[in-house]
Amino acid sequence: MGTFVELYDGIMELLVVLFSTWALAPWVRGVLGGLVIGAVFGGALVMVYLERKFLGDIQSRIGPNRVGGRFGVLQLIADAIKLFTKEDIIPAKADKWLFIGAPIVALTSGFLMVAVIPFDLLVINGKEYAVAVSRMDISILYLEAVSGLAIFAIFMAGWGSGSKYSLLAGFRNVAKMIGYEVPLGISIISVAVMAHSLDIVEIVQAQSTLWYIIAQPLGFVVFFIALLADVGRIPFDQTEAEEELVAGWATEYSGMRWGLAFFAEYLHAVVGAFIITLIFLGGWNGLPLIGNLNIPGIFWLIAKTIMVIMLFIWVRGALPRYRIDQVIDIGWKVLIPLALLNLLWSTIIGLIWA
């Protein structure tokens, strides 16, 4: 264990020294950041596999078990091959550019979110370096802004498909999203009020003594529900309710174009799990009282993120879907007052602490 930690520290120190002294560093960081995109994309793939496997368990099925041994670990590769070799169909009634653009906007929004996610904070020679593709001092605001782009993607798909099901899904999505962006934003502010910063790195550092899930449990509940709605997972997947709208905004999509939109969705879910971990579950800090047990922070972060992803899957397996009017009601009449209450609570607690 000791040698492993030393190895990790050595590699990180080398990278930090390289990037802090090199004039071209931002460019290279951006290009190498592609690897981070790849890693998070891989995380999204793992999530798809986990979801199929665990949903199978929850519903007393086996789940994927044919491709790649007993546990079907190669199922996704088989699916990818299938998607790559399927015909690309753009319906005659579709608005071609909106139809093509929608998955691209969704993916781009996911990629841009990955750019500011910090994975660890290293202290080398007394200076702090965040392990992130780009460190901003407004990163949580930036994350909220670029995640908002995904709303356009779904509306583009809904309007551009030229199908009634898609259009209804697009309407529903806009109505749902504008209701849930507000509690999401207020709970983010409640966290920032305690940390006195909009920088995720500082928010995580402020949690080194106490995680914000303990300091403001109500905020966590509101944020979790709003995030589920934001990434469009059950019980908030009215935009692709298969019993009502065939496949919602994705009705006309097929082959790889559908695959891109689908992966964009999972990318958002994974990034969302990262955000929950970072702003409520202490990020790369170890467990409270126990400490980080000499394990590098990035492993804590990833372990907690996997836990959150499991929670997403569990929620999907356990809960039915809300009706669209119930969704709107919950957003405006329950979550916003609760979020404001939590903002009051966190401001008072923050003042008492300081």
Next chain:
Amino acid sequence: MEIIDTFIPVAIFLIFGLVIPLAIMFIVKQLSPRSKSPVKFTTYESGSVPSGSANIMFNVEYYAYAILFVLFDVELLFLYPWVTVYMNDVVLNNVPNFTTIFSVFAMAFFMVVVLLGLVYEWKKGVLNWVK
């Protein structure tokens, strides 16, 4: 300069976001079979022939929600800068008559005003999806 350094990787990611889907679709174009028939390009409507245009006008009620959303989102935008300054030592020491308690109460007053707006809309029934 520092801000530019921060956003260069973001710009590169933007390019990734545009190029990667196009590259994937290019690969798909090479691999996928091609067979054209007019039926294949019709809109899906549970097997029957689609009737009418899908690009319908939408319910004006959406606007009530949209305006409410704008109201709340602009309010949130005021909160974002506030959280960074209300306990910042540099600001507290250099801005005359600015104290943490004062700014918290000012923001609380602002929130109460906005909350009154929400309560008013609620009582008016704008928040009811099914009228």
